[in-house]
Structure formats: structure tokens, C-alpha cells
Amino acid sequence: xxxxxxxxxxxxxxxxxxxxxxxxxxxxxxxxxxxxxxxxxxxxxxxxxxxxxxxxxxxxxxxxxxxxxxxxxxxxxxxxxxxxxxxxxxxxxxxxxxxxxxxxxxxxxxxxxxxxxxxxxxxxxxxxxxxxxxxxxxxxxxxxxxxxxxxxxxxxxxxxxxxxxxxxxxxxxxxxxxxxxxxxxxxxxxxxxxxxxxxxxxxxxxxxxxxxxxxxxxxxxxxxxxxxxxxxxxxxxxxxxxxxxxxxxxxxxxxxxxxxxxxxxxxxxxxxxxxxxxxxxxxxxxxxxxxxxxxxxxxxxxxxxxxxxxxxxxxxxxxxxxxxxxxxxxxxxxxxxxxxxxxxxxxxxxxxxxxxxxxxxxxxxxxxxxxxxxxxxxxxxxxxxxxxxxxxxxxxxxxxxxxxxxxxxxxxxxxxxxxxxxxxxxxxxxxxxxxxxxxxxxxxxxxxxxxxxxxxxxxxxxxxxxxxxxxxxx
Amino acid sequence: xxxxxxxxxxxxxxxxxxxxxxxxxxxxxxxxxxxxxxxxxxxxxxxxxxxxxxxxxxxxxxxxxxxxxxxxxxxxxxxxxxxxxxxxxxxxxxxxxxxxxxxxxxxxxxxxxxxxxxxxxxxxxxxxxxxxxxxxxxxxxxxxxxxxxxxxxxxxxxxxxxxxxxxxxxxxxxxxxxxxxxxxxxxxxxxxxxxxxxxxxxxxxxxxxxxxxxxxxxxxxxxxxxxxxxxxxxxxxxxxxxxxxxxxxxxxxxxxxxxxxxxxxxxxxxxxxxxxxxxxxxxxxxxxxxxxxxxxxxxxxxxxxxxxxxxxxxxxxxxxxxxxxxxxxxxxxxxxxxxxxxxxxxxxxxxxxxxxxxxxxxxxxxxxxxxxxxxxxxxxxxxxxxxxxxxxxxxxxxxxxxxxxxxxxxxxxxxx
Numbered sequence: 001x002x003x004x005x006x007x008x009x010x011x012x013x014x015x016x017x018x019x020x021x022x023x024x025x026x027x028x029x030x031x032x033x034x035x036x037x038x039x040x041x042x043x044x045x046x047x048x049x050x051x052x053x054x055x056x057x058x059x060x061x062x063x064x065x066x067x068x069x070x071x072x073x074x075x076x077x078x079x080x081x082x083x084x085x086x087x088x089x090x091x092x093x094x095x096x097x098x099x100x101x102x103x104x105x106x107x108x109x110x111x112x113x114x115x116x117x118x119x120x121x122x123x124x125x126x127x128x129x130x131x132x133x134x135x136x137x138x139x140x141x142x143x144x145x146x147x148x149x150x151x152x153x154x155x156x157x158x159x160x161x162x163x164x165x166x167x168x169x170x171x172x173x174x175x176x177x178x179x180x181x182x183x184x185x186x187x188x189x190x191x192x193x194x195x196x197x198x199x200x201x202x203x204x205x206x207x208x209x210x211x212x213x214x215x216x217x218x219x220x221x222x223x224x225x226x227x228x229x230x231x232x233x234x235x236x237x238x239x240x241x242x243x244x245x246x247x248x249x250x251x252x253x254x255x256x257x258x259x260x261x262x263x264x265x266x267x268x269x270x271x272x273x274x275x276x277x278x279x280x281x282x283x284x285x286x287x288x289x290x291x292x293x294x295x296x297x298x299x300x301x302x303x304x305x306x307x308x309x310x311x312x313x314x315x316x317x318x319x320x321x322x323x324x325x326x327x328x329x330x331x332x333x334x335x336x337x338x339x340x341x342x343x344x345x346x347x348x349x350x351x352x353x354x355x356x357x358x359x360x361x362x363x364x365x366x367x368x369x370x371x372x373x374x375x376x377x378x379x380x381x382x383x384x385x386x387x388x389x390x391x392x393x394x395x396x397x398x399x400x401x402x403x404x405x406x407x408x409x410x411x412x413x414x415x416x417x418x419x420x421x422x423x424x425x426x427x428x429x430x431x432x433x434x435x436x437x438x439x440x441x442x443x444x445x446x447x448x449x450x451x452x453x454x455x456x457x458x459x460x461x462x463x464x465x466x467x468x469x470x471x472x473x474x
Numbered sequence: 475x476x477x478x479x480x481x482x483x484x485x486x487x488x489x490x491x492x493x494x495x496x497x498x499x500x501x502x503x504x505x506x507x508x509x510x511x512x513x514x515x516x517x518x519x520x521x522x523x524x525x526x527x528x529x530x531x532x533x534x535x536x537x538x539x540x541x542x543x544x545x546x547x548x549x550x551x552x553x554x555x556x557x558x559x560x561x562x563x564x565x566x567x568x569x570x571x572x573x574x575x576x577x578x579x580x581x582x583x584x585x586x587x588x589x590x591x592x593x594x595x596x597x598x599x600x601x602x603x604x605x606x607x608x609x610x611x612x613x614x615x616x617x618x619x620x621x622x623x624x625x626x627x628x629x630x631x632x633x634x635x636x637x638x639x640x641x642x643x644x645x646x647x648x649x650x651x652x653x654x655x656x657x658x659x660x661x662x663x664x665x666x667x668x669x670x671x672x673x674x675x676x677x678x679x680x681x682x683x684x685x686x687x688x689x690x691x692x693x694x695x696x697x698x699x700x701x702x703x704x705x706x707x708x709x710x711x712x713x714x715x716x717x718x719x720x721x722x723x724x725x726x727x728x729x730x731x732x733x734x735x736x737x738x739x740x741x742x743x744x745x746x747x748x749x750x751x752x753x754x755x756x757x758x759x760x761x762x763x764x765x766x767x768x769x770x771x772x773x774x775x776x777x778x779x780x781x782x783x784x785x786x787x788x789x790x791x792x793x794x795x796x797x798x799x800x801x802x803x804x805x806x807x808x809x810x811x812x813x814x815x816x817x818x819x820x821x822x823x824x825x826x827x828x829x830x831x832x833x834x835x836x837x838x839x840x841x842x843x844x845x846x847x848x849x850x851x852x853x854x855x856x857x858x859x860x861x862x863x864x865x866x867x868x869x870x871x872x873x874x875x876x877x878x879x880x881x882x883x884x885x886x887x888x889x890x
Binding site (some may be wrong): 029042107124228229233276278279280282284285304305306307308379383384386387388390392394396397399400402403405414437438439440441442444446449460463464465466468470472473474 | 493509522557559561571572573574575576577578579580593596597599601603604605606607608609612614615618619622623625626627628629690693694695696711713722723735740818
């Protein structure tokens with residue numbers, strides 16, 4: 001009478017992490033996602049930081065999940081083979097008068113259990129990071145902070161979940177939820193789905209999903225954050241993640257390398273009416289640049305390759321809402337997941353999967369596959385290794401994306417993984433084809449043809465990111 | 475390790491002309507490496523006419539022009555490798571290339587000719603605000619999709635930027651049944667050739683709005699329209715001048731960037747103005763035995779000039795490969811001033827025997843001005859021009875006699 005034991009709503013970083021952890025147990029699991037791929041909402045447009053954990057108030061879910069998540073990301077990046085690097089973070093203080101604030105952050109970090117925190121002088125900061133402004137008087141140094149690829153991490157969780165039996169249903173939007181005997185029925189754009197348990201990981205729509213089953217209402221205020229991204233050639237302007245101490249002028253913006261070597265600046269914060277209104281604005285981009293200039297005065301904006309905006313799922317209570325909904329038995333929330341949500345995702349997965357499994361009385365599988373191998377990054381291999389791989393599979397020898405040196409073989413892999421890319425954006429997020437300085441100017445025609453051929457669809461059906469975003473117009 | 479006297483990186487018009495002239499100068503061991511599946515480069519997608527008026531004294535299409543050079547290369551049995559990409563070049567002229575059949579292979583070159591061409595400036599680099607839907611293409615990508623692949627990219631089109639490819643695509647899309655609503659140009663003048671404005675816009679009644687730019691892209695999945703605003707003298711949008719154009723496609727023709735990622739690996743000094751290597755009159759870069767020509771050196775308007783330039787690079791590469799690196803003599807530095815933005819070459823060897831062709835661009839539209847070449851204050855040459863514009867490359871020839879009168883550096887500038 002049930003289609004699944006557990007339905008996870010949302011295939012972002014949190015939903016994929018929950019599914020991966022659930023797949024350790026003998027449970028029938030399905031992830032429903034309204035978009036055409038994993039990592040299509042908040043998870044696709046954020047700072048890509050694995051936060052050290054000095055920021056959240058001690059005792060909150062944010063603090064607990066951040067600390068555990070940072071630990072897990074370090075392990076999982078090896079087990080599941082996704083890009084992560086511990087590059088450290090500096091929180092800059094620009095005014096002696098703000099020093100108590102910096103010290104407070106330091107003590108909060110200690111209380112949360114963050115290792116190796118240190119307050120250093122402005123001169124020490126500039127010795128580490130010569131590009132930092134003369135105006136920085138001191139900084140909190142958090143060496144355990146890291147950078148992670150949000151797409152790579154989410155895809156890794158999803159692929160590993162799928163390998164362990166999780167089903168993914170894309171383009172499946174939940175329009176309503178009903179309670180049934182011993183479970184729930186999800187009314188989706190793809191028909192009704194009956195399930196014993198539900199995990200709500202619906203991002204900016206998590207309040208709406210929650211409110212469908214509970215009298216205790218949540219309110220998500222989506223907040224837009226805009227970013228600008230610079231060419232890899234200037235990615236070494238800073239080596240650590242440069243934050244600003246929240247001060248009179250509000251929460252600062254960061255200047256950071258990405259795990260792929262670009263330079264990222266952002267985000268600002270603006271409340272928005274609809275969580276999908278992720279347009280960039282000239283005012284927002286100007287604001288981000290101006291505020292970043294306080295930390296790093298000479299960001300080479302003439303090397304900008306793209307700008308983007310994402311939505312944060314800010315809940316008015318301020319903390320993550322995790323766990324079973326009191327008036328909805330078997331319905332679990334992962335709601336209000338904003339920063340440090342990406343870092344916290346694996347910990348949220350572990351925590352919620354544990355609760356669900358306990359309630360379901362599910363046993364652990366003996367044949368759980370705990371590791372996953374990523375798609376080979378052919379250009380990073382030595383010539384000898386590269387030749388050996390090409391001899392095995394010649395498609396790795398045809399470079400399609402010249403800016404990022406991505407081969408046809410890697411694009412085919414992105415499509416043939418489960419869950420695999422179904423669109424140009426799906427390929428881009430998995431293997432970075434079109435992510436470079438020409439922004440897919442050269443490789444679009446070839447990638448379109450490969451996608452059409454592998455999916456067995458006519459090329460006019462190839463989309464950027466799902467129905468309605470067809471690239472061609474007949 | 476595999477060795478060739480000359481390795482030409484890129485089999486477009488520049489690479490082909492360089493290879494042919496190197497052969498004709500006596501070098502019998504020339505290899506052309508091309509990343510695409512055919513020789514000819516970007517000319518293959520330029521199916522319009524207007525090529526070859528200078529070189530062949532007749533009007534050819536892009537593929538016809540390419541074909542002439544491909545035939546020359548084949549007549550000389552010049553070796554080439556297709557679907558092959560150069561991944562790395564060292565200052566010692568060691569090359570790492572990759573293809574399906576051989577894998578990743580190292581080879582050594584006596585001399586290298588860089589002929590990788592250029593790329594288009596994408597939306598992201600322009601910082602146009604709005605959504606990021608399908609339907610935004612650089613003009614060259616749209617041209618490839620239409621002319622090589624045979625795909626229609628849009629029905630209702632707005633074009634930002636009046637570079638030549640954008641103008642050509644305005645006509646091309648109109649001929650294929652699309653409605654091109656407007657071409658917006660940030661600058662108060664067009665970046666393209668006058669003849670293209672007349673033949674591609676005026677003849678089809680397509681409006682060109684100078685001092686206008688796109689200030690917002692609408693549509694979450696596919697482009698639904700754009701907002702166009704007037705810009706002031708500071709090139710910032712003027713509030714209150716916004717106009718909405720509904721369209722399903724935005725084409726960008728906002729500048730070309732010489733593609734010098736390999737040059738940077740070699741450590742070659744690049745010009746901040748052209749984006750290409752700094753070269754002397756032999757078109758040798760700051761790396762010994764590495765020459766550059768075509769759009770990787772500086773962006774050209776006419777392929778005829780690419781061919782001419784590449785022939786010089788090929789000849790000089792052949793001489794280098796035959797003689798080895800002889801000690802370099804002195805050079806005259808060429809400095810642009812008064813409205814001249816750059817010159818190629820940037821240096822002239824003091825022992826340069828032949829005449830030297832200087833190519834340059836100006837920073838605005840000038841009528842009835844002189845181009846003056848001076849050395850230590852003395853006037854070496856003075857040529858009057860009726861009209862000069864940034865979209866049209868200028869040329870000036872310095873003879874051996876002219877050069878003999880130069881001491882120290884040379885300046886090239888506009889005078890009344």
C-alpha cells in the first residue's frame with residue numbers, strides 16, 4: 001500500500017545527504033525534485049564554503065550541525081571523491097572599536113569546539129594575504145575552514161544514494177500532502193506517491209511543505225545573494241577565505257578562491273518575494289564589489305567571467321528546524337537551511353536518517369557501498385596516465401571544452417552517471433564544461449550534440465535546465 | 475621525442491598561411507595542429523562573401539577563401555593533425571598535445587608559430603544584469619550553430635554590440651526568417667566595418683541604436699525580452715530611458731579577445747592593449763623562436779591582412795628554424811600616442827632589412843587627420859587620412875630609408 005518507506009522532498013545538498021545516509025538502511029527510498037536535476041536550487045548558488053563553525057550561537061542546531069558537518073565533509077570528500085580543500089579563513093576587523101566583536105567570535109568558536117583558532121594582527125594578516133587592505137587591524141584566523149564544490153558534493157551524495165538503491169524522481173513537484181493511515185500521500189505533478197515517512201528538504205519551499213501538514217506554521221523569507229566570479233588566472237589573489245566581521249554596515253561579503261581555482265566575491269543580501277527570482281541586478285553587483293573592496297581593494301573585475309544569484313531559505317526563527325514535526329508523526333523537517341547549510345548538509349543527513357531509521361525500526365544493510373569514485377579529471381593526470389586512459393577510452397582524448405580542458409569522455413560520464421545530467425547545466429555542474437572564461441561559447445554545439453545523442457533525443461529538445469529552456473528555436 | 479622544424483598551432487587562416495609560406499621559404503618539415511575536425515578555422519562558418527578582395531582580387535566566401543589555402547597546404551604535402559589540442563608549451567619549445575588516437579604526446583619544435591585565433595567576450599564578462607536563461611549566445615556561437623550545424627537559434631532577436639560578426643548575424647538571421655528588432659551599441663560609433671552596417675543593417679531596415687546597452691535580461695527559462703537603456707558619456711545607463719523589447723534571443727557581439735592561454739604558459743609578454751603577444755617586425759614574441767600571427771596577435775577586421783601577416787611569420791619562423799637562434803641585435807620601441815591605441819609590431823629590429831608594415835587602431839572617429847611617425851622629435855613620415863575609426867584597422871609602411879633615419883624609439887600618433 002506504500003510506494004516507498006521514505007520520500008525525501010528536494011534533491012539539493014541536504015536532500016541528497018539525507019538520502020545517502022538513509023540508504024545505509026533497509027528502506028525503500030525516493031527523492032522527489034521539482035527541477036530536472038540535483039542541486040538546482042539554493043545548493044547551486046552559494047559561497048561553496050565548509051565553514052569552521054565559529055559563527056553560529058552555541059547550543060543551536062546551526063552550531064551543532066556545522067561542527068559535525070565540517071568534520072564529515074573532510075572524510076566524505078575522500079570516500080565519495082568530491083573536490084574539497086582546507087584553505088583556512090580570516091575574519092577581518094577594520095576598527096579597533098570592533099575588537100570586542102572579534103574576541104566574541106573567537107570565544108564562540110572555542111565554545112563550539114572549533115580547533116586552532118587564533119586572533120592575529122593586521123600585519124600578520126597581510127603577511128599571509130598580501131592582497132588584504134591596509135585598513136584591516138586584526139583578524140580571526142580559522143585554519144580548519146575549507147572550500148568545497150557544492151555541485152560535486154551534491155552529485156556525489158546522490159550517486160552514492162542511487163547506487164545503494166535510492167530512486168530519484170525529477171520534474172516531480174509536490175503540490176499537496178495528505179495524511180493517510182500510517183503515512184502520507186504526496187500529490188505531485190507526476191501523480192500520487194504513498195510513503196510511510198517524509199523528509200522535507202525543500203529549501204526555499206520548506207515552509208510551504210511543512211505548513212501542509214502542521215498547525216505550527218513556519219515562515220521562510222527567501223533572501224537573494226549575488227556573486228561575481230573571476231577567471232582562474234586571478235584565482236590566487238587570496239589563498240584563504242576572507243570574511244569581514246559583521247559590523248555597523250551589516251554582514252560583510254567574502255573574497256575567496258573556489259575549490260576549482262576561480263576567485264569568488266559576494267554575496268549581498270536582499271529579501272525577495274519569490275525564492276525563484278534569482279536575477280542579478282546592477283545595484284547588487286555594485287554593492288558586492290564596493291563592500292568586497294574594503295577587504296581586498298584590488299580585485300581585478302576586468303577578469304570577471306560571470307555573475308549569479310542564489311536564494312537563501314531564511315526562517316524567521318533564525319535556527320535550522322530539524323526533526324519530526326510535533327503534530328505530524330513520521331514527517332521530518334530540514335527547514336530554514338541557510339548558511340552554514342552546505343557545511344551542515346552531511347550532518348543533517350546523518351541526524352535525520354538516524355531519527356527516521358529508528359522510528360522505522362530499520363536495520364542497517366550489510367552490502368552498503370560507502371565509497372564512490374568521481375568522474376576522472378583527465379587534464380589533471382600526468383601525460384602517461386592520460387595516455388593510458390585515452391587508450392582505454394578514446395573519448396577522453398577529444399577535448400570539447402578548451403577553457404577547462406574537459407573531454408568528450410567526461411561529458412559522456414556526466415550523462416551516464418545515475419542520476420545523470422539531462423541538460424547543459426547538468427553537464428556543466430558535474431564536469432565544468434562551459435564553466436570557464438569563454439562561458440561555453442566554443443563548446444556549446446559539441447556538447448549539445450553529445451547530449452542529444454546519448455539521451456536519444458532530437459537536438460531541438462536539448463535544454464539548458466529543463467523544459468522551457470530549449471536552446472534552439474524552430 | 476618527435477621533432478619538427480616548425481610546429482604551427484592552429485589550422486585557421488593564419489596557421490595555414492604561415493605553414494605555406496614557411497614551406498615556400500625552404501622549410502620542408504612543417505606540422506599544423508588543429509583542434510577542430512577540419513582545417514580553415516572560423517572561416518568555415520563565415521559563409522557570407524567579402525573575403526579575398528586584397529589577396530585574390532575577387533570576392534570569396536569564407537569557406538572558399540579557406541579552401542584556397544587548404545589546397546596550397548595539400549599541394550605542398552604539409553602535414554597536419556586534426557582533432558588535436560595543444561595542452562602545454564614550454565619556453566624550450568616542447569609541446570604536449572592530446573588527441574584520441576595517440577593520447578598525450580610530447581614533441582619538440584625548432585620554431586613555433588602561434589595561430590590560435592581569438593574568442594568572444596561572453597555575457598558574464600559584460601556584467602549584464604538579469605536572469606540566466608537559454609537563448610543568450612555570442613554571435614559567433616550562433617553563427618556556428620546556424621551555418622555549420624544547421625540549427626535555428628531564435629525567432630525574435632536583439633543584438634548587443636555592433637562588431638562585425640553581430641552585423642553579419644543580423645543579416646543571416648533575417649534571411650533565415652527571424653525578426654531582428656534592434657542592434658544596440660554601447661559606444662557612440664559602431665565597432666564594425668562601414669560596409670557591414672550598410673549591407674547587413676541598412677539594407678534590411680534593422681535599426682542601430684548607438685550609445686545604448688542592454689540593462690536587463692528577462693525570462694527564467696528562455697529569454698522573454700531585454701531592457702535597453704541609453705548610456706551617457708560615461709557609458710553608464712541613464713535612468714528613465716529604459717525600453718522593453720520582447721525577444722527570445724539575445725546575441726552578443728561585444729568584442730573579441732586573443733586566445734593566449736598557451737602564450738602565457740610559455741611566459742610570453744603580452745600587450746595590455748591588444749591582449750596578444752608583443753612582437754618585433756619579424757613577428758617573433760618575447761620567447762625565442764616563438765612567432766605569432768592572426769587574431770591571436772591582435773584582432774583583425776579582414777582575413778586578407780591575417781594572411782599577409784601570417785606569411786611574414788611563416789617566413790621568419792623558417793629562417794629561425796634554419797639558422798637557429800642568432801644573437802638578437804638592438805630594437806626600436808614603437809610607442810603609440812595621441813589617439814593611436816596600439817601598433818603591431820611593438821618593436822622594430824635595427825637590422826630589419828626590408829620595409830616594415832605597421833598596423834594600428836585609433837581610439838575614436840577622426841576626420842581629416844594625419845598620422846605622424848616621429849623619432850627623437852624628428853618627423854619620419856606623415857600620411858593624411860580622410861577618416862579613421864576604431865572598427866577599421868589602419869596600416870602604414872616604413873621603408874628601409876625611413877628606418878635608417880630613426881634613432882632611439884619611434885612614436886606613432888595623430889596630428890592635425
